[in-house]
Amino acid sequence: MQADKEIDTSGLSCPIPILRAKKALADLQTGQTLKIISTDIGSIRDFEAFARQTGNELLAQQTVGKQYHHLLRRR
Numbered sequence: 001m002q003a004d005k006e007i008d009t010s011g012l013s014c015p016i017p018i019l020r021a022k023k024a025l026a027d028l029q030t031g032q033t034l035k036i037i038s039t040d041i042g043s044i045r046d047f048e049a050f051a052r053q054t055g056n057e058l059l060a061q062q063t064v065g066k067q068y069h070h071l072l073r074r075r
Contacts, residue, residue, distance in 0.1 A: 003035035003071060004028060010039045010067065017043050018050050021072065025056060028074045033059065036070045043068050 007024050009017035017038045024034050036047070044061055047070045051058035057073040 002033075004032040006035040006037070008037045009043075010037060012038070013040050014042050014046050018046055021047070021050065021070075022054075025072065025074050030074055032074050034072045034074065036072070038068045038070065039066060041068065043070065047072070 005024055005028060007020055009020050012020075017036060017040060021034060021036050024036075028034060036043075040046075047058060047061065050056070051072060055075040057075070059071040059073055060069075061071075062069045
C-alpha cells in the first residue's frame, strides 16, 4: 500500500489509533492518502466505522503478520 503519509500506532489500543489518524488526515489535502499501521485487532472494525462516519474513503485493509494496515483517502 502506497500512501502520502504513514503513521504507526503499534501497541496502542482504541481510541488512540483513530485519534492519531484523525489528526494526520487534517494535515492532508483532499484526495491524499494515509496509511495507518496498528496492532489492535479491533482497529479493523474501528476504521470501517470511522470511514463511514467521517466520509473519508477506506481504500484497503490488510493483515501483515501481527499488524493491521489501513489505507484512507481524505475527503
